[in-house]
Amino acid sequence: MRAIRFASGMSLRELARRLKVSPATVTALEKGYTTMTVDRLHEIATAIGVSPSELFAAGPPSLVPTDVPNVDAMNWKQFTDPGMDVILRAALTCIFRKGYQGCSIRDIAEEAQSSVSAMYRYYPSKQAILVALIDLTMTDLLRRAKAARDDGAPGNPVQRFSQLVESLALYHSCRKELGFVGNSEMRSLETAHLPALVSKQVSLQRMVDTEVREGVDLGLFTTNRPREASRAVVNMCVAIAQWYDLTSGEPPEQIAADYVRFALDLVGYRP
Structure with missing residues (x-):
């Protein structure tokens, strides 16, 4: 979160203003002193102006470059992270392990360390x-x-x-x-x-x-x-x-x- 905020050129105080929280709260979120919910991640992504998947992605965060090569020129032999958000990653794990019919929306929420209600803000159903x-x-x-x-x-x-x-x-x-x-x-x-x-x-x-x-x-x-x-x-x-x-x-x-x-x-x- 902090790296993406820096890359976007946004100050801590400006992000706090957009989120309608105190600068201390933003600091606590960036340092991991307080729980980061799925809802909060969505609010932060919106405030900074990036895709929520940037904050969900595993590994060091970075902004999507503006010079992404055309897909026709892609190296089809290389496989980098597919860029799934945390919910899709959790769903993939659950469905691969149990099958679509064998896993519930609650199973996916638990795997994503989210609440069912928070998940419904992104996907209206398991389907x-x-x-x-x-x-x-x-x-x-x-x-x-x-x-x-x-x-x-x-x-x-x-x-x-x-x-x-x-x-x-x-x-x-x-x-x-x-x-x-x-x-x-x-x-x-x-x-x-x-x-x-x-x-x-x-x-x-x-x-x-x-x-x-x-x-x-x-x-x-x-x-x-x-x-x-x-x-x-x-x-x-x-x-x-x-x-x-x-x-x-x-x-x-x-x-x-x-x-x-x-x-x-x-x-x-x-x-």
Whole structure:
């Protein structure tokens, strides 16, 4: 909180004025002498003019730089903190451990060290939390897949397909929990939320379909069932989140390299 206030150029007295508290109270909050509730964090973020997620984020806080690179130029092989707020982090932990139906809104609140009433200021229901989690997952996954595909040479479906597979495999290894919940809990979404999220799922599949079809048309892939092979490849990569263990010592990069070879065999690639 203090680092973000400094970075924004706001004085302690100005923040106290905006929060309608004494400067001593702000000092106590910054030094951890008094309890920092979710409601108070939201008020502070609003007063300073930053996203609440900046104050929720683990690790040293910092302001979002104004020169964030375009997503097309992102390094799709690097996985930094996904920027979830404390409630989404808690929900991810609970849902991954117990399943959506197995955890309650109170479980999530306890994991977030918050009250249920405070959580409702951010998310009106447990369903809203799930929607936010899956949307975050699918958006991130889709952006990375596009960046990986476009990193390949136009007209080279082998390279573009291989990098798509590498991206999917890396994601479901490095972001195992998000990948697992994003895939397994689609069934828990209410009807109203399905179309938008399913469309992202379909867009991802279409990207892989396109490269496989082009590879077949150019005689580079020999499968006589490109549609089924493409779906098998995506399902194979998504399933990594079900079994991969980050503590196993096997690096995600090795998993991804192996899965690229598996995928090329599935589509019948013959160098």
